[in-house]
Each structure stands twice: as C-alpha cells, then as structure tokens.
Amino acid sequence: MLRFIIRRLLQAVPTLLVLSILVFAWLRLLPGGPAGALLGDKATPQKLADLNHLLGLDQPIYTQYGKFLGRILTGDFGSSLISGDTVLAEIGRAFPATIELAFFALVLAIAFGIPLGYVAARFHGRLLDNATVLTTLVGVAVPVFFFGVLLKYIFAQKLGILPPSGRQDVTIDATHITGFFTLDGLLTGEFDAFWDAVRHLILPAIALASIPFAVIVRITRASVLDVQQEDFVRTAESKGLTISVIRRRHILRNALLPVSTTIGLQTGLLLAGAVVTEKVFNIPGLGYLLAQGIERRDYPRLQALLLLAAFVYVLVNLLVDVSYAIIDPRVRVR
DSSP: OHHHHHHHHHHHHHHHHHHHHHHHHHHHHSTTHHHHHHHGGGOOHHHHHHHHHHTTTTSOHHHHHHHHHHHHHTTOOOBOTTTOSBHHHHHHHHHHHHHHHHHHHHHHHHHHHHHHHHHHHHTTTSHHHHHHHHHHHHHHHSOHHHHHHHHIIIIIIISOOSOOSSSSOTTSOOOOSSSOHHHHHHHHTOHHHHHHHHHHHHHHHHHHHHHHHHHHHHHHHHHHHHHTTSHHHHHHHHTTOOHHHIIIIIIIHHHHHHHHHHHHHHHHHHHHHHHHHHHHTTOOSHHHHHHHHHHHTOHHHHHHHHHHHHHHHHHHHHHHHHHHHHHOGGGGGO
C-alpha cells in the first residue's frame, strides 16, 4: 500500500507543475496584468513601466516563472490588494469555514445518497425508483443559488426556525480555538455555541449538497443495477449464500468503486459550489474570498486560491485512488 501511495504522489507532481504554469500564464493574460491591478485608476504608461521593472515583469518569461515557482514553494503569495493582509493569513482565517461547510454537505450527500441509490436499484422500475430518478433530476437542474435563496425564504423568513446567514450568532460569547466553530464548541464544552454553529450550517450545507447528492444517488443506482447482472453474483446465489451476504459483500462493495470516484470529484467541485453558497449565506470562507477577488481583481489572492483549489483537487483524487485500493486490492498491482 505504501508503494502505491508513493507512486500516486509522484504522478501528482507533473499535474501540479502544469497547473502552476497555467496560473502563471493566466495572471499575465488578464487585462492590465499584475501591475495594472496594483496601480488601479492611477495607472499611466510610465508608472506601469516602472512597476513592471520593479516587480521583474520585464524580465524573460522563464526567469519570471522561476521566481514565481520559488515564491510558491516558500509560501510567499504576497499581500491582498483588498485587505492588505498576507494572502496566507486570509486563507488561514477563511479555510475552516469552507472545510466545515463542505464536510457537512458531503456527509449529507453520502449519508442519504448511497442508501437511496441502493434502494432505488433494488426497486428498479417501481414507484420508489421513478420518484428517486425524478428527484435527482430536479436536484441537478436547480441552480445552487436559487435553492439556497428558497431555503432561506422558507425556513428562515417564513418559518423562522433556522438562521438565514453567518456562521454563528454574534451574541454568543464563544471561544474559538481551531476556527471550526462546531469543533470548538465541543472542545471547550460550550454546547450552546456548538448547537448554534450546527443550526447555521444546516441550510447552506443542504444547498451545497443538492448537486453531489443527486449525482451520488444516480451513480449508485446505475452501479448497483450493473453489478447485479454480473456472473459472480449469480455464482454466489448458486452457492446458497444468503441475500444479505450477497448484497453486502458482492453487490454493494463492487458497486462502490465508481461511487468513490464520483465522491472524490464532487468533493473537489464543492469548492466551486461554495463560492455561490457562501455568498448567498454570507459565510466568510474561501468561496467568499474568491468571489471578492474576482470582483476587485485581487491577483495575489486569486493566484493563491486557484493553486490551493488545484492542490486540494489532486489530493482528493489521491485519496480516491487509495480508497480504490482498499475496496479492490487488485488495483494496487495495476
């Protein structure tokens, strides 16, 4: 298993290198470039030329990329043009909010998606199956921002049973240790703060989980239907194994291989979905920072967030490969 993980890590290096080249090129192709973003409305041809020289942007492109790569490796992403703080400090403050939201959304999508997809496959062609397919179609078709606004209108404004925005009630004197508000509430024993943080997560997590949930249900259903027709399932039945053993050991375990891939891809896409969700629910996470950076052309912030998203995506795919090897040991020798 260790050799398998090392091999996958080595394969990820070229991917990250190519992504760094794309981000480097993207920064220089945007209107105005980095110098134009720094100067803003004060930009003149002379000032642009002077700043380009100061920043080394008039040097050969390979020299610029070498310095760019060196700064990345040392964690120097510069300072935000909006707040003036270092980009790493901004990310450090916003990272827990996005991870907490994405984690709860993924838990919801998996906890309800896999069982529902499996049950729909068992009752293939019946009312429950048809209702499940229709529900997943709606889940994929409805935009996240519309679903989020609808949830806020019903449960926050009309019924008043859940908070409409934010991470925690400002009137609660909570102790924050890790930046993960739910975890902080448990660690400090402040269970009122924990419960309030959970209540603030319910609506945005449901909105963010809507698309992953629908995709996981459909992939699980299709995978279970496909595995049920395999020869090894009929062989297991002929050996007299019980239905519960066949379903657990032979059908569900083999059906989880494509599902694990789907979960990995959806985990990476949660970062993109978080941009809209965090704006709708006013959650100060990475998606909120990214949206601000795009609106204000904050290149240092955008550069760091794009590279972070790429790294997370590669890391998630590595974990998917490892899960493949755990579920199906044959993968390790391929």
